[in-house]
Amino acid sequence: MWDVYTQEVGRIPASISNEEYRIRQSRLLSQLKPNDLIVIPNPPTSTRSNDVKYPYRCSSDMLYFCGWKDPDSLFCAYNKDGNWITALFVQPSDTLKEIWEGRRPGLEGAKNDWPVDESYSYDELNDNLSKMIRKSSRVFMRLGINPKVDEIVESEMKTQSRERQKHGFGPDSICDPSQMINELRLRKSAAEVELMRYSAKVASQAHIIAMKNTRPGIGEYQLEGLIEGFFKYSKTTGSAYPCIIGSGENATILHYTENKDICNDGEIILTDAGCEYEGYASDITRSWPANGVFSESQAEIYQLVLDSQLAGIEACKVGNSYDAPHLAAREVLAKGLIKLGVIDQELDEALSPDGDLNKWYMHNTGHWLGIDVHDVGIYKPGGEPRLLEEGMVITVEPGLYFGSWRRDVECPKKYENIGIRVEDDILITTDGPEVLSGDCPKTITNIESLIGSG
Numbered sequence: 001m002w003d004v005y006t007q008e009v010g011r012i013p014a015s016i017s018n019e020e021y022r023i024r025q026s027r028l029l030s031q032l033k034p035n036d037l038i039v040i041p042n043p044p045t046s047t048r049s050n051d052v053k054y055p056y057r058c059s060s061d062m063l064y065f066c067g068w069k070d071p072d073s074l075f076c077a078y079n080k081d082g083n084w085i086t087a088l089f090v091q092p093s094d095t096l097k098e099i100w101e102g103r104r105p106g107l108e109g110a111k112n113d114w115p116v117d118e119s120y121s122y123d124e125l126n127d128n129l130s131k132m133i134r135k136s137s138r139v140f141m142r143l144g145i146n147p148k149v150d151e152i153v154e155s156e157m158k159t160q161s162r163e164r165q166k167h168g169f170g171p172d173s174i175c176d177p178s179q180m181i182n183e184l185r186l187r188k189s190a191a192e193v194e195l196m197r198y199s200a201k202v203a204s205q206a207h208i209i210a211m212k213n214t215r216p217g218i219g220e221y222q223l224e225g226l227i228e229g230f231f232k233y234s235k236t237t238g239s240a241y242p243c244i245i246g247s248g249e250n251a252t253i254l255h256y257t258e259n260k261d262i263c264n265d266g267e268i269i270l271t272d273a274g275c276e277y278e279g280y281a282s283d284i285t286r287s288w289p290a291n292g293v294f295s296e297s298q299a300e301i302y303q304l305v306l307d308s309q310l311a312g313i314e315a316c317k318v319g320n321s322y323d324a325p326h327l328a329a330r331e332v333l334a335k336g337l338i339k340l341g342v343i344d345q346e347l348d349e350a351l352s353p354d355g356d357l358n359k360w361y362m363h364n365t366g367h368w369l370g371i372d373v374h375d376v377g378i379y380k381p382g383g384e385p386r387l388l389e390e391g392m393v394i395t396v397e398p399g400l401y402f403g404s405w406r407r408d409v410e411c412p413k414k415y416e417n418i419g420i421r422v423e424d425d426i427l428i429t430t431d432g433p434e435v436l437s438g439d440c441p442k443t444i445t446n447i448e449s450l451i452g453s454g
C-alpha cells in the first residue's frame, strides 16, 4: 500500500458498542413514566439541485441512541407490561431500490445488528406509530425534525383528543425530550472520548499538512483541498462544518467559507477546520503567516491570542463555571491590547459590555463539542452558570480581528488585516484539562519551523 499522506493518526478506534447504546437508552427511559412514548425521527433527505441530494447526515439524537445513519427511519420506545421496548422503523429490503440506491440492512438487519428489540417498515410508519401513540399518555418528541412525522403525531393527537372526551384516556401532550437528552450527551463516556481523540488527531494532522504546504501564492482552496483530502483519507466522513480558510483581510471575517483567494506574502492565514468521525466532531483553528515568518506586529497579536488561549485552557477545571475560560481569555486580551496601545481604557471599562475589547474580539471563547460541533447542553440551567464536570468537552478559541475594511471602527494601522484565532478541543478531567487537539502546533517557533517545509 502506497502512502499519499505520511501523517500518523494511530489506531482507528472502535465504534460505539450496542451495550453502550442500550445503557444510553435506559438512562433516558428511566426518567419516563410507563405510559410515555419516546419518538426520535431522522430528518428527510434534502435536494441539492435537480435530482442530486445533499450528503445525508442523520439526527444527532438518533446517532446517540442507536447509531442508525440512513434516512427514512425513526427510533422509538414504548412500555409494555412494565418493560421498555425499543424499536426502529427503517427502509425495508428492496432489491430493485438497492441496485440504484445502495444496500439496506432492512428489518432483519435492524433487529439483529442494532440495539433495538423490534423493527418495522418505514412504509408502515403511519399505522404503527399511530397505534403506539393511542396507547400512550405523553409523547416525547422534538417537533420540527421531520415534517412527515410531525404530521402523523399531530394528527393522531387531534383524533385522540376527541376520543379522550368519550373514553377518558389517551395521549394528552407532546413533550420535548431535548433537555433530558442533552444532559446525557453533555457528559462523554470513555468510548466517546476515544472517538473524539481520533477526530481531533486527524484534524491536528490536517492542519500540519496545510502548514507544511503553505507558501506565498498558494490558494486558500488548495489548503482546503489538502485538509479535506486528509479527512477522507483518514476514514472520517469529512468536515464537521464548512472549513474557514481566510488569508489577509479574509481572516478577519469570522465565517468566511468561500476559500477562493490566494494567500499572499505578508498575510496571516486563519484556518478553522475539523472533521467528523463516527459522528463526533473536532474543531481546530490555527493562524500562521503565508511566508513562514510572523512580522513583528503579527507576532505581537499572535502571542497575545495564544497567551489568552492558554489562560482559557487553564480555567477548564472541574468545578469552574463554564464561562471561566471566556472570562480568563478576555482579561488577558484586554490587558494586552491596553499595553499595545490599541485600547485606551481602564481594564474594567475595556471588559465592560460596551468596552472596547468587543471591537476586536466579538465572539464567545468556546462551546460544547460532541456529536454536533456546537454541541447540545444548556449553559445556564435554571439561570445559573453550569459548573464543568469530568467528561465534558469544550472548545477554547479566543481571537483578535483587525479588519481594515470595517466601517464601524478605525483599525489600528499597525495591525491592519491581522486576523488570529487559536482553537483547541478540551476534555475536562479530574487531573485538569486534556487538550485533545494537542498534536497541533501553536507556538510561534513551532509554527514557523513547519511552514513551507512540505
Ligand code: GLY
Pocket: 241, 272, 283, 367, 373, 397, 423
Ligand atoms: N468552527 C466553528 C466554531 O469554531 O465554533
Ligand code: MN
Pocket: 272, 273, 283, 284, 285, 423
Ligand atoms: Mn472552529
Ligand code: MN
Pocket: 283, 367, 395, 397, 423
Ligand atoms: Mn469552535
